[in-house]
Amino acid sequence: MNIRKATMEDEKAIATVHVESWKTTYQGIVPAEYLAQLSVSEKEQLWQRGLNQPKHSIFVVEEDGKVCGFISGGKNRATHGKEAKYEGEIYAIYLLKEAQGKGYGTKLVKALVDDFQRDxxxxxxxxVLADNPSRLFYERLGGEKIAEGIIDIGGKKLTEWCYGFQLCIDEI
Ligand SMILES: CC(C)(COP(=O)(O)OP(=O)(O)OC[C@H]1O[C@@H](n2cnc3c(N)ncnc32)[C@H](O)[C@@H]1OP(=O)(O)O)[C@@H](O)C(=O)NCCC(=O)NCCS
Structure with missing residues (x-):
């Protein structure tokens, strides 16, 4: 297992993990038609923009030289509400199903937090979607629920929760 900063060459690998992990994570939560139409090439364009953003921090985790997960973060996008008082944001963290539960998620968060602290x-x-059991991961890391919202994905209204963290590197 190896964690490193993402490069422009990782665009396709990140897009592939993104789509695969969405399909396994959100099955039964997000409408099936929405998941079926997710495309790696569309996500590639999204990640090309992300990787070109100098203020974006993106890390990948590799197993046997193959990318099996990633994290992306940067400045908090919230403009109002309690959540706007926090400085940074995890924009996305996704691991392939077979790479979950091995501590990689915790290590990716630590890599991002190291970057945040330097900045x-x-x-x-x-x-995180309230129906996603992975929200317990954030609770395990010490996140506190600070807000709730509604998001429309593929025509279905879903509840999402916002977790806030005070960053103390030793605690992660
Ligand atoms: C969420 C995710 C990034 C966590 O990474 P991970 O490598 O699987 O988690 P770790 O092995 O580092 O687990 C850290 C702790 O969180 C707990 N945890 C992780 N996922 C959990 C889950 N789904 N349910 C309950 N607890 C969970 C672990 O049990 C572990 O607790 P412990 O320290 O007591 O053993 C990963 O499981 C994933 O990609 N899930 C699918 C995609 C997803 O939901 N992304 C988040 C979208 S907002």
Whole structure:
């Protein structure tokens, strides 16, 4: 297992993990038609933009030289509400199903938090669907639920929760 900063060459691998992990994670939560139409090439364009953003921190985790997960984060996008008081945000964290439960997620968060601390970011948020059992991962890392919202995905209204963290590197 190896964690490193993502490069422009990782665009396709990240897009592939993104689509695969969405399909396994959100089956039964997000409408099946929406999941079926997810395309790696569309996500590639999204990640090309992300990887070109100097203020974006993106890390990948590899197993046997193959990317099996990633995390992306940066400045908090919230403009109002309690969540806007936090400085940073995890935009996305996804591992392939077979790479989950091995501690990689915790290590990816730590890599991002190291970057945040170097940039003087001392708090962060993450949004997660209330129906996603992975939200317990954020609770395990010490996140506190600070807000709730509604998001429309593929025509279905879903509740999402926002977790807030005060960053103390030793605690992660
Ligand atoms: C969420 C995710 C990034 C966590 O990474 P991971 O490598 O699987 O988690 P770790 O092995 O580092 O687990 C850390 C702790 O969180 C707990 N945890 C992780 N996922 C959990 C889950 N789904 N349910 C309950 N607890 C969970 C682990 O049990 C572990 O607790 P412990 O320290 O007491 O053993 C990963 O499982 C994943 O990609 N899930 C699918 C995609 C997803 O939901 N992404 C988040 C979208 S907002």
């Amino acid at each position: 003087g970011i001392r708090s962060m948020v993450v949004w």
